[in-house]
Amino acid sequence: MEFRKLLKSDSQKLESLIKNIENNLEDETFWLPITEKSRENYFNNDWTYFLGAFEDDELIGAAALFFNENEFGESCKALGISFDGIAEYGRAMVRFDKRNKGIMKQILAGLLEKAKHIGIKKVIATVHPNNIPSQKILIDFKFDNKLKVVKSDKYERYIFLLDLLEA
Numbered sequence: 001m002e003f004r005k006l007l008k009s010d011s012q013k014l015e016s017l018i019k020n021i022e023n024n025l026e027d028e029t030f031w032l033p034i035t036e037k038s039r040e041n042y043f044n045n046d047w048t049y050f051l052g053a054f055e056d057d058e059l060i061g062a063a064a065l066f067f068n069e070n071e072f073g074e075s076c077k078a079l080g081i082s083f084d085g086i087a088e089y090g091r092a093m094v095r096f097d098k099r100n101k102g103i104m105k106q107i108l109a110g111l112l113e114k115a116k117h118i119g120i121k122k123v124i125a126t127v128h129p130n131n132i133p134s135q136k137i138l139i140d141f142k143f144d145n146k147l148k149v150v151k152s153d154k155y156e157r158y159i160f161l162l163d164l165l166e167a
Contacts, residue, residue: 017093030128
């Protein structure tokens, strides 16, 4: 298995993985809708850094660090923290037939290394209250569950926070 940054040339593979996830959700509120603005900036290095897991050149898992308040501003406001030095870990997805093999743990470890390397101080993550596997991964990486919110009047989320200066 190869882990690497997603490139613009991987856009079709990413869209295919997203479609796989969206078509197989057990609960539609597990997945926040993707805005066009976000989608347009998936390969903008000032906005997003996607790390992918490839098996035989097929993208089977991915997640991102988002570097802009469009993605995490609502969470920062809820936590009462500044946007400065913050990134959000999100769009975590592994193809359903490839789950429970530690793929997302390896992706998250790579993303946290990237965050430290570029000077990110804190990483936010939001998770549906019933998404126990995602919560477990965050807890394993020492994220703290800070509070519960409702995003866009529909999507319940726990907001987790990791202070990289203490990690």
